[in-house]
Amino acid sequence: MHEFAVTKSILSIVLEKAQDVNAHKIMKVDILLGRLTGYIPECIQLQFKILSHNTIAAGANLVFHQPPAKLHCRKCNRDYTTDSLALTCPRCRTLEIDIQSGAELSVESMEIE
Numbered sequence: 001m002h003e004f005a006v007t008k009s010i011l012s013i014v015l016e017k018a019q020d021v022n023a024h025k026i027m028k029v030d031i032l033l034g035r036l037t038g039y040i041p042e043c044i045q046l047q048f049k050i051l052s053h054n055t056i057a058a059g060a061n062l063v064f065h066q067p068p069a070k071l072h073c074r075k076c077n078r079d080y081t082t083d084s085l086a087l088t089c090p091r092c093r094t095l096e097i098d099i100q101s102g103a104e105l106s107v108e109s110m111e112i113e
């Protein structure tokens, strides 16, 4: 249930943005969710449904964008991407890697009325 805190912050971000433009309802929220965060979209969606009850974000459709994580192997000096949480270099199996992207979590855009 560690999605709870993060969902709460997503909700407060979208409510604040909606308030800035005097929106009446939030229809859709695009969220960039790096694969390495380990957050499960379905859990965030569920928590959002509960937390947004009685707000203008109630019933909003959350759309998650999960680009592959970008990694760099220090041993064979190679860039690679992964869709899973298995971070080891596919060539030399080392864990001596640098994470270049994949840990992002942000509200990209939203549709309001």
Ligand SMILES: [Zn+2]
Residues within 6 Å of the ligand: 073, 074, 075, 076, 077, 078, 089, 090, 091, 092, 093, 094
């Ligand atoms: Zn390697």
